[in-house]
Amino acid sequence: MAIMFSLWFFFHLDVRLSWLLLIAVGTFAIFYFTISYILEHLIFRKIKLIYKFISDTKADPEKAKIKNIPTLSIDNVNEDVVDWAERKEKELEAMKLLETYRKNFVGNISHELKTPLFSIQGYLHTLLDGAIYEEGINIDYLRRAANNAERLGNIVDDLEQINKLEDESFVIEKSSFSVKELTKEVFGDLKKMAEKKKINLKYKDGAALQSVVLADKEAIRKVLSNLIVNAIKYGSENGEVVLSFYEVETKILIEVSDTGIGVEEKHLKHLFDRFYRVDGSRSRAEGGSGLGLSIVKHAIEAHGEKIFVRSTPNVGTTFGFTLPKDK
Ligand SMILES: Nc1ncnc2c1ncn2[C@@H]1O[C@H](COP(=O)(O)OP(=O)(O)OP(=O)(O)O)[C@@H](O)[C@H]1O
Ligand SMILES: [Mg+2]
Structure with missing residues (x-):
């Protein structure tokens, strides 16, 4: 109905006016499609890529590698995203390092604590199994167990000391x-x-x-x-x-x-x-x-x-x- 009316209106207009109108509509259409194309391909698509990159990265931080960032032509956004990704990559590396360090630390502590602890257990069990009545052995084993208990205590003291010194709130008293x-x-x-x-x-x-x-x-x-x-x-x-x-x-x-x-x-x-x-x-x-x-x-x-x-x-x-x- 609208098309019929447009055609009727067009053919009943003065020829020059019709051409003028045709040119105006054509120019508007070209302008409209060009702008749409620019928005879709140069801006919205990039934003969609950035959005996808960020949500992928959130789901899997491993993806926070610079090489996975979509190539962007919008300079400011590009710089921000590169900065952000670099920061995330550094944070991730620091976290991994900390985790390895934590695992090693816990492994070392338990190993160090186990050595004197097993000695104490060994001496005490031997004493309970009868050595307690053997003169010459009983005192020696008790002394050894006591020495190992002291060593355990020293390790725990040292660990406490390190913990205190590493605490950011630790202040030296000059x-x-x-x-x-x-x-x-x-x-x-x-x-x-x-x-x-x-x-x-x-x-x-x-x-x-x-x-x-x-x-x-x-x-x-x-x-x-x-x-x-x-x-x-x-x-x-x-x-x-x-x-x-x-x-x-x-x-x-x-x-x-x-x-x-x-x-x-x-x-x-x-x-x-x-x-x-x-x-x-x-x-x-x-x-x-x-x-x-x-x-x-x-x-x-x-x-x-x-x-x-x-x-x-x-x-x-x-x-x-x-x-x-x-x-
Ligand atoms: N003066 C030294 N001469 C030779 N080696 C040393 C000397 N001081 C430290 N070391 C070496 O460095 C290592 C680490 O020393 P550190 O004082 O941290 O530990 P440790 O003496 O083994 O145990 P602790 O925790 O009881 O001090 C020692 O095990 C030893 O091999
Ligand atoms: Mg020492």
Whole structure:
């Protein structure tokens, strides 16, 4: 009906007016189809692709790879999506790393806890099976069980310590103290241990012995204690452990050196990793679980300072760290 009316209207118009109308309708149609084409192919299709890419990625984060992003011609959207995808890819990698780290960590912890726990169980069962009445054995087994229980306790303490140091809310409590006075106390605590191996605990002559630092005293006590215990544990009989202090501009450099078994170059970069031991059986025999140096590193880094190590196998090892000098 509408078409009939249009034709009737068209043929009853003046010829020039009819042509004018025809041209106008034609131009409008061309314009309409061109705009529709542009919208559909250049904009809506791209938006649909972006939408599909985002929903695919949500369903399967593995798809957050840059190569899967549809090629877009709308520059701003393109940049945003690329940025977003890069961020997601990084987040995904960090999550994967964290998950591997968590699995290793849990695996290591259970392995470390199992060793002393199985020993305790073993000694207690043997005692219950009759060894409790055998003089000479009973006390020895009870002592061994007690030693392993102590080792279990030490591992749990170390883990708590690491947890505390890694907590973002952890703040160090700085105070001003003399490093030499602190090492004197630590030397005192470890005197017996050193005497057993006839190791001499001493200070380097001429070192900056009067140095006063601004740091968390209890955290640094643990650092020194861990480093000196290691120096004794992995030191040779009749050897020595030397404490040196140097003033370097606004810092005090503290070094703990021993004359022990040393560490091969290839192990050095792993020494501060949790549970890392160069010689697992020797370290375990010494009662170590490989957490000490990790705690030391965390404590020094919590002060915004650095720790390093240098070593020569069969000659000795030196651990050094810096602390801010108190003015
Ligand atoms: N002074 C040293 N000389 C030689 N090797 C060392 C020395 N200090 C550390 N190591 C090596 O580095 C490893 C890691 O040391 P770390 O203090 O972290 O663990 P650990 O002494 O085995 O156990 P713990 O958790 O009781 O401290 C040790 O097992 C040992 O192999
Ligand atoms: Mg140690």
